[in-house]
Amino acid sequence: MTKIKRNAALLAASAAVLSLTAPLAATASTPAAPTAPATAKSLDWQPCKGSGVDPRQECATVEVPMDYAHPKGKQIGIAVSRIPGENPDARRGALLLIPGGPGGSGINNPSGKGQKLPQAVRDAYDLIGFDPRGMGRSTPVSCGLGQADLAPSRLRPWPAPDGSVTGNMTAARRVSDACARNGGDLIRHISTANEARDLDRVRAALGERKVSAWGVSYGTYVGAVYSQLFPHRTDRVVLDSNDDPDPTRVSRGWLAGHEQGVEDTFPEFAKWASAPGNPDRLARTAAEVRPLFLRLAAELDRDPIPWPGANPAELDGNVLRQALLTTLYDPDDFPGLAELILAARKGTVPPAPQAPPEAVLQNAVAVGSAVLCNDIEWPGSPDAYAKEVAESRSKYPLTAGMPRNAMPCAAWPFRPKEAPVRITDSGPSNILLVQNERDPATPLSGALKLRTSLGERATMVTVNSTGHDAYLDNGNECGDRTVSHFLATGERPSRDKYCG
Template sequence: MRILGSRTSGFTTAALSLPVLATTLLALPAPATAAATPRPDTAVRWENCPGTGLDPRQECATLAVPLDHAEPGGPRITLAISRIRTENPEARRGTLLLIPGGPGGSSINGPSTTGKKLAQSVRDAYDIVGFDPRGVGRSTPVGCGLSHDDLALVKIRSWPAPDGGIEENTATARRLADACATHGGDVLRSISTRNEARDIDRVRQALGERKLSAWGVSYGTYAGAVYAQMFPHRTDRWVMDSSGDPDPKRVARGWLANYQTGVEDAFPDFAAWAAEPGNPDRLAATPGEVRPMFLALAARLDRTPIPWPGANPEELNGNVLRQTLLDSLYSKGRFPALARLITAAGAGSQLPAANTPPDEAMQNTVAVSGATICNDVDAWPDTNPAAYERDIAKSRKRYPLTAGMPVNISLCAFWHDSPRERPVRITPDGGPSNVLMIQNRRDPSTPLVGALKMRAAFGDRARLVTVDSVGHGAYRANGNACGDEAVTDFLLTGERPARDTSC
């Protein structure tokens, strides 16, 4: 879960702050409020998918769903869905739905991308189905009409000033909330995890399935958990990869706060890698030297930023470096780029080219992510700056790598009233025992401490496989062969470990 940017297991995930890049980057039309003409829910016509580089077998369709599920005869919006049918119809046992992360992520191209990573036996057993959730991408889209400057991750993520002050953060949060209220429309106000679960059930019905199997990643685990609580007897084999704490009193507030723990959990892996002899991007002679080096560089950049053309903002300051660290801990494959940035900044040499997502994609993912996070929680803390500054000061002292960002004020503090329902409480007696959780031990975004809360909430409905790996996303990604085998066996046989286990 996150505010912007990670892609794990072939479909977009997010780590928990606000958005993630949608898999398909489209120019967004003005936010719509509903489809003009209602259509039967089951009227799905499969066609060739737009875009390049996709498996030619992938089909796409649109599905009409109620804007408000409490008024099924009212206005409709559309969901974009996709699929690749089983590669061996005689072995087919059902549909595996890819539930994307974010909030604001997409799995519309997941059948082509993620599908290639799945074992052949899984591709034989299932139709692989992806979708753009409500408000995302090729579904009826939303946007908040934000300026380019306000689409910077260090503004969306609400990093405090170098001295811990939040005056600028407060003004930005208010401006973002006001923009979403002005431009978001009815679709933005309808976005919530409860409604995503209801939309998923409409997808199930349109596919003609009595039950669904699913693989949810990051925020997708929470959406999957909510579906399993609301529609328990429509679930078949339910995989939850990289879970957050489902505490219904906090929901995304808790996910955001857990960045403190997650980054601290994952950083030692980067430090060990950055001190390995023979590493061409080696930063230090010992792992213990890497942390003070990073903190000193961030503090120096707080005082004296370095121009960084093409980035947003166009400078490398301390918070941009900290944000880059957070993003880079999602996968060991990102460690070299982070090390090169640290080396260049430390030496005062030319910085690597910035990898800045297009504004069009950011507009969509920020809007969906913000709407989900803010609409899901009954009430966010008030706007008293003294309370936030106290929490930030404690966080900065205990968790200096994240500098107070996870407990800072956000646009949700100023979110305008919208129809809300109470968050779903995940319970041990809410459905069948058919959930398999998989979790990296050192996850920067959804740390193990949060996943253990999800495991406890499910009780005997779930089993947990903990993988001795770093990164966000475990199955067929940052995990290991032992964890991959456990999930694959479950999808094929329905068998889980008799008790929680570690790989």
């Protein structure tokens, strides 16, 4: 696959899962009293199906209440997977691999990211993956959206070229109506707090008194909420690429974080794109790259380039802006964006990107929308968004007002069933945060707010690196070593640490 195709595919996949972990609580809510938990013996472990799965990975289903307010009512399935620890003599317990999103699948994480873990960690833990409620191999939901509403640049609320939010409000009503019509009862019960409660059912079904966790992106908020609701069920918790836990905004704050995250990260792309000897060089100096990009996006707003086979079937300014946002998640994808820019400047386009299967997109968008909209109530007035968008466009032109615009939540027909969970410093001191300095989706500014909320419960490792997902991905050796040592031994730095 060429760099352009790979980047475009990543663009589609990333937007499909909404990636508001920055890409999505008043007083602490009290979890409903749980029913008798499942036991480890009740899990019927079978070989996992699918290509690319480690032959050691096995799968099972944990039954949980759809509605924890009525724990003896309808039950749904949570698909879980595991690769047992590789050294029984060194076994410590289970490590939950919490996926991002919201709308991300984690069932194959033991075979994927779990195999990046150092041997000492894989020896000590059963690696546990899962699909969150509503997702993938768990009891699934879908909104049955039209093809146009699955376009990557439509899944993020990019305003019209003139800044108008009218089209976004229309789309919000259309998507929300489809979710209410096709999502069934389950879509009303998909939330971060319920995912945390599901995880405690998984813990019990595994027969573990406590569990460790590695949450990434939106998974950091899930991990923080789990640690708040079930503090004494946690062992060693790593939160990687961290969400702002502001209980007054939650998912609205995660979306808004992109404007600062892109500003933090774009200079690295500009330096790369102006480096002598770069075959995809865009400009002679880094200072020239930003105005070049803004001019091209404005030109494409006025005169899009037809893009047969793509969704939408043209390269306009918002498609380019979405490509920028997604590319900044991983510096390895910089060449793909540069090639797209070079092609567009010539009036051409690369081959149309291959999107994920429609069923996968439908499922991811439904789960992502449900979490964002059920966690907290969003304003319903277009005027509220128009004002915020205008201010954002002025201060942060690279993101053109998108981070403060209306998601489907602006027209969501259901009220949140409970207040967001407030993250506090009450609980055991067993959390390690790891965070890149330059992250477009979960910026350092938001991660510092989570660090403050957790107080002495946490220590934070800030990594001098660029991109989303720090540990064993876009971070550095110092950060990776610090996190691995904590998982293997339980020893954290005595104070917050900077990995330069």
